[in-house]
Amino acid sequence: MRIQWPVIFSFLQQQSALLLNSRQGSFSVGTVAVPVPGPNEVLIRVEAVALNPIDWKIQAYGMVVKTYPAVLGSDIAGVVEQVGLNVTAFGPGDRVITQGVLGVNEHSGFQQYSLGYDELTAQIPDWMAFEEAATMPLGLATASLGLYNAYNPHTSAGLLPPWEPTGRGRYSGKPFVALGGSSSVGHYVIQLAKLSGFSPIITTASLYNAPSLLALGATHVLDRHLAPETLRAQIGNITSEAIETIFDAVSISETQNLAYDLLAPGGSLVLVLQDIIEEKRKSADRRVVTVDGRIHYAPSRAMGVSLYAALSDLLENGEIQPNRVEVLPGGLEGVPAGLQRLQAGVSNVKLVAQPQARATVAGR
Structure with missing residues (x-):
C-alpha cells in the first residue's frame, strides 16, 4: 500500500x-x-x-x-x-x-x-x-432555504430559485415583505427577492440603515419602531396587491403576528424561529414555516448543492453582496x-x- x-x-x-x-x-x-x-x-x-x-x-x-x-x-x-x-x-x-x-x-x-x-x-x-x-454562508443559506427549498416544503416557501433555469425574475410584479432587513439573514433575503423579480420589496429596519438596504434592492424601508397598525397602513399604501410571500428575519411575537396579518390567503410566511403566532389569528389557507439553515442536513442538501454550484458566478457578477x-x-x-x-x-x-x-x- x-x-x-x-x-x-x-x-x-x-x-x-x-x-x-x-x-x-x-x-x-x-x-x-x-x-x-x-x-x-x-x-x-x-x-x-x-x-x-x-x-x-x-x-x-x-x-x-x-x-x-x-x-x-x-x-x-x-x-x-x-x-x-x-x-x-x-x-x-x-x-x-x-x-x-x-x-x-x-x-x-x-x-x-x-x-x-x-x-x-x-x-x-x-x-x-x-x-x-x-x-x-449561514445567512445566505438560511435565506435561500427559507425561500426556495422545494425539497423540504415544511421549512420553506418552496419558490423557484433565481439561479436555476427560468427562475430569474420569475415573480416579477409580485410584492414581497422582509421584516428585519438589516439582519444578516434579511440582507440576503432582500438580494434574493430582487433576483427573483419581486416588486415592491418592502422591509423594516432602523431608518439609518435605509441607504444600504435600498442599495441591495429594497424599494421601501419602513421604520421598525413603528406600531404594527401603522406599519400595516403604510404597507397598504405602498401596494394593494396580495402579499403571498413574507420572510420574517426577526420572528419575535410582534413581527410574527404582523406578518401573518399581512399575508394573503394561499401565501407563505417564513420564520427563523418557532411559530408563536396567536392561534386566534390563524386560518387554514395560510402557510407558516420555520426555516432550517443547515445545508448539510439531508432534506436541504440538494438545495445547498444547487446554490453552491451557482454561487461563484453570483459573487463574480456582484449579484450577491x-x-x-x-x-x-x-x-x-x-x-x-x-x-x-x-x-x-x-x-x-x-x-x-x-x-x-x-x-x-x-x-x-
Missing part, C-alpha cells in the same frame, strides 16, 4: 482552536489536530470566520452540541490547503467559502484549519476580502467578547475573526 505523505503530514500537525470546554461552560483557546480531508472533502486554511447568534446560544443554553470540548463557527472563508482523492473542482491555493457543521469539530470554523464538503464549497472572486466572504464587516482584534482570543456583543445586539454589521492572527501553536 502506497503511503500518502501529505495526508500523514497533515495529520501530525497541530493548530489553535477556540474550544467550548463543557455544556454551558467557558471558551478557551487550545490545541487540536489539523483534520485530514476525506475523499470528497477539502482542507481549508481558515483566514476569516464570522460570528452568529447560534454560537452564543449554544454556550448559553447547552443546545445542538452533544460532545465536548466543542469547536463552533458556521461561516468559513479561506484557502484550500489539500483536497481529498475524489475532489476535482478545487486545488491548493483556491480561495473558498463553506458552511461549518455545528457538532462536528473538524467541519467548524473557530480554528485555523477546517474541512469543507466539496459540493458545498464555492470559490470567491480574487477581489473579495476573506472577511467579507465569511459573512455569507456580503454583509458589512467589523474585524475583531486578537484572532480566536477575541471571539468570546464578540459573542457577548452579539448577544447584546448588533445591527447591520457582521463580526468577523481572523483565526491565523496571533497564532499560539508552536511550529506553525
